Amino acid sequence: MKQAGVQDALDPSSAVSTSNDDETMAELRTLLLGPAEKQIADVHARLTDPNRQLEEVVHVLPAAISVRSRRDGQLADALAPTVTSAIHESVRKDPQPIADAIFPIIGPAIRKAISAALSGMTQSFNQTLAYSVSVKGLKWRLEALRTGRSFAEVVLLHTLLYRVEQVFLIHRETGLLLQHVSAPGSQMQDADMVSGMLTAIQDFVHDSFSTAKGDELQTLQVGELTVWVERGPLAVLAGVIRGNAPHELREVFQQTLERIHLQFGTALSEFKGDASPFDSTRSLLEDCLQAHYDSQPKASDKPAKLTPLNVIVSLLVIAALVLGFFWLRGRWRWDNFIEQLRNEPGIVVAETGTRDGKYYLSGLRDPLARDPAVLMQEAKVDPNKVLSRWEPFQALTPDFVLARSKRLLNTPNTVKLSLKDGVLNAEGFASHDWVIEARRGSRFLPGVNGFRDDRLLDLNRVEDPLLMFVLDSAELVPGQSEKFDALVHDIERLQAQAEAMQKNVTLEIYGHTDESGTEERNATLAAERAQTVASELQGRLPRWTNVTVRAVASKEQLRNEVTEADRATNRSVTFKVIATDAQ
């Protein structure tokens, strides 16, 4: 009623009565609020009429959406579940409309994805190939061997601009790990421990160095790795980054952390050690695992392009170097060989050179000279590459004359030959036959003008001393002392020569008999005669170490007995000289 009263009082049309008052009030109201009254009614209708409200929202909705979307991503976050379930529902009911709707874009999208994948592949293939042949590539290959990574991985690591390898979501208060994601192939540590360590280090830095409140550790550098720390009131986001990440990435980190606070605020503040509510942060964290690679090797790194021409040229250069080396080495060996031939006695090099890719060589060779084939082998010259022609000749240098003489005269080793002024000198001792033969043969030897054998002992003088014995007796026929003296003298010479030539000599003394007498008697007689001479000689000769005397009985008759002279000759002794090398 109080209100009515006021209204009445304001009504100009009512002066006295209540009805009059009402009228007056209404009048007054119209006067005062006339223009606004309609608006109020309008506002009232807008607030209460659902149709009107709908109109209003319809009016501002598009603008509101666009403004909010520009401001942050919350609208999308809020809408996402609805939109997702709507799409699910729609597809469940009838897939056709959605299929129709995306039909125009699905083809191009697939094509684009395929071509992007292909170009990425070709690029990395090109890069791998390019790095394969550069010095750097070689270094990386070694690194790959050393670290056990694949070569492609090493290339990627080095062409990497940056890569977020791991992201940790850490509970701020406890330092406990809420969630962890890592890029494929990045090295994993125990994330729980890393989380704790990171928190402890932050605390340490904060407590030790922070000046103003809010100063916090933001970046940690560990070798090639950088750790970025983003801090929220309840959680900390830490990213382990290889390379140099751009600043924009920090914003990605910040937004992610904000989103997590928004969506998981309660879970974060109520966290008591059970991280399972944070499983669903994985996809958010994975958005932070970004990577960027240097697609183009830097100009300075660029290796020579691997064109067929380049390959051929380098192969040719290598081949030329190899061939050149072998050619030079062959040439050098050949020159050495020729030089050696020229210095070789008995060989005269007439002509050398190369023809048709082969060496040729001609000259004279004494058959006594060293074999050029052996020399060639020693000089490591390939005989297949050499054409040689040798004419035999007789070298007249003293060495060759002597060597040839030794050989042609069949010189025994008890004879020493030497050459002086073209005269061949024989020393030592030799059989009678050899002495005769040498005297004769020396006359035909080229380069030999004479033969001297005055210091050569003809063994005949020792071997057949013609000492005769009394019939049926071991006694020498008297009057042979001169002969015996001569024998002793010759044996002394023999001993001297043998000593000079380092020979040991055995003198075998054979006792002989004539045909008369029994066989038994003759055997005894032969032994006694040999013994007689042996004893006699041993009495006359000094004790030499290199001469041994042995008495031997012989059954052999020296000559057929026709006359008494034959028989007398057969009653004798003969010698055999056996020379051996002294040790």
Next chain:
Amino acid sequence: MIQKKVCMIGSFAVGKTSLVRRFVESIYSDKYHTTVGVKVDKKVVNTPAGEATLLLWDIEGAESEHDLRKSYLRGASGYLLVADGTRSDTLYKALSLQTRAEEAVGTVPFLLLLNKADLTQSWQIQEREMDALRQKSWTVLTTSAKSGQGVEEAFLRLAQSMMEDHNG
């Protein structure tokens, strides 16, 4: 899996690092080991109250009340108070460290460990002190990081108390 932060508290050289090492890796090094900076180790334990991952914080500078920082203890669900049984002063130090720890994290489970139990010859803690401790109704264990005596039990009992707290 439930994770729990555990702090090692006690004077210098009482054997905090050695105890963690013993528990985590089951090895013991007689070489003097001064903790440098920070070490957080991890060990999964099974208690009747459930399985838990312990994150064991061992930090240089947890040795005196002045150095014992709030940030170190923050968020800890329990702690091990370590004293060296051959140095009774470390026991008194442990008492004051405990007060400070409780200020920082409130009443959370903890145990008092009298370490180096293998050094019976030079053992200094007497019945009198033990009585005083019992009065406080603390859980006191003797341990040896060297022989391993009581180490496993200490960590397990702490984990058990923390898990009981956790389950309400």
